[in-house]
Amino acid sequence: MDFVSNKEIQFxxxxxxxxxxxxxxxxxxxxxxxxxxSPLEDDGLSEFEGxxxxxxxxxxxxxxxxxxxxxxxxxxxxxxxxxQAVTSKxxxxxxxxxxxxxxxxxxxxxxxxxxxxxxxxxxxxxANASLYDGASACAEALLMAMRLKHERREILIADSLxxxxxxxxxxxxxxxxxxxxxxxxxxxxxxxxxxxxxxxQTAAILLQYPNFFGVIDPVAKLFETSKKFGIITVLCGNPxxxxxxxxxxxxxxDIAIGDTQPFGLNLQFGGPYAGYIACRAEYVRQLPGxxxxxxxxxxxxxxxxxxxxxxxxxxxxxxATSNICTNQALASLSSLVAxxxxxxxxxxxxxxxxxxxxxxxxxxxxGFSKVKTVSSKPFFNEFCIELSIPVREFLDYMRSxxxxxxxxxxxxxxxxxxxxLIAVTETKSKAQLxxxxxxxxxxxx
Amino acid sequence: MKDHELIFEKSQxxxxxxxxxxxxxxxxxxxxxxxxxxxxxxLLPEISEIDLTRHFSGLAKCNMGIDTNFYPLGSCTMxxxxxxxxxxxxxxxxxxxxxxxxxxxxQGNLQVIFELLKLLGEISGMCAGSLxxxxxxxxxxxxxxMIRAYHESRGDQKRSQIxxxxxxxxxNPASSxxxxxxxxxxxxxxQGAIDLDHLAKxxxxxxxxxxxxxxxxxGLFLPTILQITKLVHDAGGLLYxxxxxxxxxxxxxRPGDMGFDVMHINLHKTFSTPHGGGGPGSGPVLCNxxxxxxxxxxxxxxxxxxxxxxxxxxxxxxKIASFHGNFSIYLRAYLxxxxxxxxxxxxxxxxxxxxxxxxxxxxxPYFTIPYPQPCMHEFVVQADRYLNQGVRAFDIAxxxxxxxxxxxxxxxxxxxxxxxxxxxxxxESLATLDHFVDIIRQIVNEIQNDPELVKTAPHSTSVKRLxxxxxxxxxxxxxxxxxx
Numbered sequence: 024m025d026f027v028s029n030k031e032i033q034f035x036x037x038x039x040x041x042x043x044x045x046x047x048x049x050x051x052x053x054x055x056x057x058x059x060x061s062p063l064e065d066d067g068l069s070e071f072e073g074x075x076x077x078x079x080x081x082x083x084x085x086x087x088x089x090x091x092x093x094x095x096x097x098x099x100x101x102x103x104x105x106x107q108a109v110t111s112k113x114x115x116x117x118x119x120x121x122x123x124x125x126x127x128x129x130x131x132x133x134x135x136x137x138x139x140x141x142x143x144x145x146x147x148x149x150a151n152a153s154l155y156d157g158a159s160a161c162a163e164a165l166l167m168a169m170r171l172k173h174e175r176r177e178i179l180i181a182d183s184l185x186x187x188x189x190x191x192x193x194x195x196x197x198x199x200x201x202x203x204x205x206x207x208x209x210x211x212x213x214x215x216x217x218x219x220x221x222x223x224q225t226a227a228i229l230l231q232y233p234n235f236f237g238v239i240d241p242v243a244k245l246f247e248t249s250k251k252f253g254i255i256t257v258l259c260g261n262p263x264x265x266x267x268x269x270x271x272x273x274x275x276x277d278i279a280i281g282d283t284q285p286f287g288l289n290l291q292f293g294g295p296y297a298g299y300i301a302c303r304a305e306y307v308r309q310l311p312g313x314x315x316x317x318x319x320x321x322x323x324x325x326x327x328x329x330x331x332x333x334x335x336x337x338x339x340x341x342x343a344t345s346n347i348c349t350n351q352a353l354a355s356l357s358s359l360v361a362x363x364x365x366x367x368x369x370x371x372x373x374x375x376x377x378x379x380x381x382x383x384x385x386x387x388x389x390g391f392s393k394v395k396t397v398s399s400k401p402f403f404n405e406f407c408i409e410l411s412i413p414v415r416e417f418l419d420y421m422r423s424x425x426x427x428x429x430x431x432x433x434x435x436x437x438x439x440x441x442x443x444l445i446a447v448t449e450t451k452s453k454a455q456l457x458x459x460x461x462x463x464x465x466x467x468x
Numbered sequence: 469m470k471d472h473e474l475i476f477e478k479s480q481x482x483x484x485x486x487x488x489x490x491x492x493x494x495x496x497x498x499x500x501x502x503x504x505x506x507x508x509x510x511l512l513p514e515i516s517e518i519d520l521t522r523h524f525s526g527l528a529k530c531n532m533g534i535d536t537n538f539y540p541l542g543s544c545t546m547x548x549x550x551x552x553x554x555x556x557x558x559x560x561x562x563x564x565x566x567x568x569x570x571x572x573x574x575q576g577n578l579q580v581i582f583e584l585l586k587l588l589g590e591i592s593g594m595c596a597g598s599l600x601x602x603x604x605x606x607x608x609x610x611x612x613x614m615i616r617a618y619h620e621s622r623g624d625q626k627r628s629q630i631x632x633x634x635x636x637x638x639x640n641p642a643s644s645x646x647x648x649x650x651x652x653x654x655x656x657x658x659q660g661a662i663d664l665d666h667l668a669k670x671x672x673x674x675x676x677x678x679x680x681x682x683x684x685x686x687g688l689f690l691p692t693i694l695q696i697t698k699l700v701h702d703a704g705g706l707l708y709x710x711x712x713x714x715x716x717x718x719x720x721x722r723p724g725d726m727g728f729d730v731m732h733i734n735l736h737k738t739f740s741t742p743h744g745g746g747g748p749g750s751g752p753v754l755c756n757x758x759x760x761x762x763x764x765x766x767x768x769x770x771x772x773x774x775x776x777x778x779x780x781x782x783x784x785x786x787k788i789a790s791f792h793g794n795f796s797i798y799l800r801a802y803l804x805x806x807x808x809x810x811x812x813x814x815x816x817x818x819x820x821x822x823x824x825x826x827x828x829x830x831x832x833p834y835f836t837i838p839y840p841q842p843c844m845h846e847f848v849v850q851a852d853r854y855l856n857q858g859v860r861a862f863d864i865a866x867x868x869x870x871x872x873x874x875x876x877x878x879x880x881x882x883x884x885x886x887x888x889x890x891x892x893x894x895x896e897s898l899a900t901l902d903h904f905v906d907i908i909r910q911i912v913n914e915i916q917n918d919p920e921l922v923k924t925a926p927h928s929t930s931v932k933r934l935x936x937x938x939x940x941x942x943x944x945x946x947x948x949x950x951x952x
């Protein structure tokens with residue numbers, strides 16, 4: 024099937040008006056040797072067959088049968104039903120970038136509200152309309168810091184940053200003259216503060232909150248010291264954590280970034296998620312990507328437009344602050360709806376509930392003899408355990424009971440081959456958590 | 469509650485929409501250290517579900533989309549976003565999988581990735597690819613990093629330049645800078661094609677590659693494409709194809725056959741994934757044997773009858789995005805391709821070209837047509853003759869909004885004065901195209917008889933003409949309480 028509206032009868036009339044005998048005349052500038060023959064034999068599928076095909080593929084996935092305790096940058100949270108209802112509205116789903124602002128006030132106002140919510144959560148003064156994901160947001164923030172401190176050529180990054188994020192950052196920095204130093208991590212997953220060497224050569228310092236291991240590092244202290252040297256302080260954080268823990272503003276961050284996936288976005292096998300970036304007022308003109316601003320129309324009525332566009336690629340080209348064009352609009356709209364659905368009280372309660380369920384599981388596992396919880400430091404949503412039985416045995420046993428118990432850290436660079444990173448969200452009930460504990464106890468007590 | 473109020477202005481104390489799963493007394497005692505807690509208030513609105521619902525319904529009424537309006541935005545390919553794709557994307561077995569789940573549990577997701585890459589490879593004449601880039605510009609960055617890795621693997625450190633046409637989309641030079649290259653601009657000639665003499669002068673042992681769109685950003689197929697690719701290869705450079713304009717050549721011409729080494733496809737253009745008000749998109753990158761080793765990770769392989777994720781590879785450039793890219797988006801494109809089959813894709817290309825040429829012919833009385841030769845899927849018109857009445861392309865675009873049509877792209881490409889870039893796509897029926905011509909005729913009438921009406925448009929949208937200069941001069945980028 025296809026969705027081409029015009030048929031032979033219309034095309035015949037149209038070709039006459041164009042003034043050609045046949046459609047091939049319209050391809051006369053294409054070298055003949057490049058023309059492919061028309062593949063008439065493969066006319067595709069009907070809607071019914073197409074959907075069946077996808078459902079057959081979907082049925083090969085066992086994952087939905089499992090209770091999952093996987094996190095590591097992608098978290099299972101309830102997505103409010105209103106999210107889908109809003110994002111499937113044709114005017115949002117099938118619109119494009121609001122270049123014609125007068126015909127796009129719906130989307131523009133929604134983005135303005137999204138920017139405002141990000142500022143409310145982070146305590147920052149300005150936010151952009153979204154970036155691709157948390158990983159590229161880290162990269163964009165560091166490039167931004169380098170533009171702000173262009174005489175400095177060193178960047179400090181916590182080695183407890185999500186390894187995927189760090190890889191993406193190194194990819195983006197690869198095209199630039201800069202030296203990256205990693206801040207070492209202790210066995211308990213927290214930053215080794217003794218080994219942090221900050222100086223005037225440093226353009227920026229990037230920390231994650233909570234970090235890859237779920238640990239909350241003493242960010243405020245480190246950032247306060249960094250500010251004395253005029254370093255740009257960059258905090259990559261789970262936005263849900265700011266419903267409980269101190270905001271980027273409160274810990275002296277200059278730039279706040281991360282991924283709003285925990286708000287309103289299903290796991291979707293990794294994407295689309297939605298990166299966010301927010302900063303203090305004095306840095307606004309170096310923000311990458313789209314920004315929506317408030318203005319007035321010809322009759323003095325309030326309206327919204329894309330603004331500060333001279334930073335962007337369609338005007339500045341090779342001198343743009345970023346190459347980003349299409350961003351994650353609909354995904355950030357999903358996050359906006361979820362953030363508003365929870366609202367002022369709900370986000371705080373949601374964050375606390377996430378914290379407490381995680382703390383519960385952590386404390387119960389601590390009671391078993393064949394397991395150690397790796398850290399006693401503050402945490403959010405995740406923690407690591409070290410097993411004294413082979414991890415493989417634990418994984419197989421839990422999986423045989425339809426539980427995906429956590430992420431084995433063996434494939435990562437950290438030399439924690441017998442550790443598991445366990446994430447707990449509000450989606451896990453007491454009964455489910457107790458079942459995890461009981462089954463884990465079979466092997467670990 | 470007034471229309472168009474910000475959600476923050478609709479806040480009513482204690483009201484809320486949320487519900488939360490019940491907590492158990494056993495964990496209520498757990499609290500983090502007081503010193504670490506958030507001190508400042510969370511300044512988000514307090515709003516009930518019905519008010520939140522109405523708020524977004526109200527916003528939707530002030531927005532144009534393909535579903536509601538003809539949207540001939542050149543270079544964006546605003547074709548129908550089929551609802552069957554939306555249904556597929558919601559299937560929980562595909563939609564609720566964790567990207568780090570063990571391969572055995574997510575064979576379905578991995579199969580989609582593997583098969584889609586094969587299909588895109590056949591369409592593009594490339595042998596391998598990656599679905600990781602989140603959008604076209606991220607794919608450009610990826611492709612350029614691969615080109616860099618290729619030259620470095622040959623021990624060639626001299627190649628520091630990327631050649632880009634003056635008519636290229638802004639992301640091309642921006643991506644080039646991001647990838648650490650110097651951009652060198654090649655001129656277009658009077659026929660809207662690359663000036664081959666100028667290109668020959670620019671090529672040197674410093675050339676890493678050339679980025680090109682074909683058909684060009686003017687909607688014209690470059691008749692000298694084979695000469696261009698040969699010239700660049702002879703100079704030791706590689707060729708990057710910007711796939712934004714792939715729609716009119718689907719299963720008619722393959723970029724690989726034209727001589728390109730690496731390219732991207734915009735799934736949110738050519739393959740109908742929803743534009744979403746500005747994203748998410750998806751920009752798969754595809755390449756030939758020469759560049760295949762450098763593709764980013766993770767990759768999906770089919771070994772021993774099973775799909776496997778390969779997270780690391782020694783020749784790969786490494787990661788360019790987290791996890792597996794925008795899975796839910798490219799899942800839609802996968803179904804779109806399966807529905808069409810190879811012949812359906814060809815019909816898209818043919819329909820897009822006929823629709824564009826028809827519209828171009830019918831608009832001839834009203835605009836200057838700078839490039840009279842047959843166009844592909846889009847074409848450029850100039851509204852410069854109306855400058856006499858003080859009316860610019862900008863004004864005509866705004867007046868179109870009053871007629872319920874989204875304006876075409878204006879002032880791109882930059883080298884054509886008072887231009888509009890019009891791309892109807894193959895989705896549109898003859899009646900819609902004829903109606904658009906009628907609207908243009910009416911607006912031209914207004915320009916002759918009542919130019920003020922056009923110069924002060926739009927009049928019937930939810931706001932009148934907006935002051936963009938004010939927004940940039942005094943940026944207000946978020947709601948704050950003192951705005952009340």
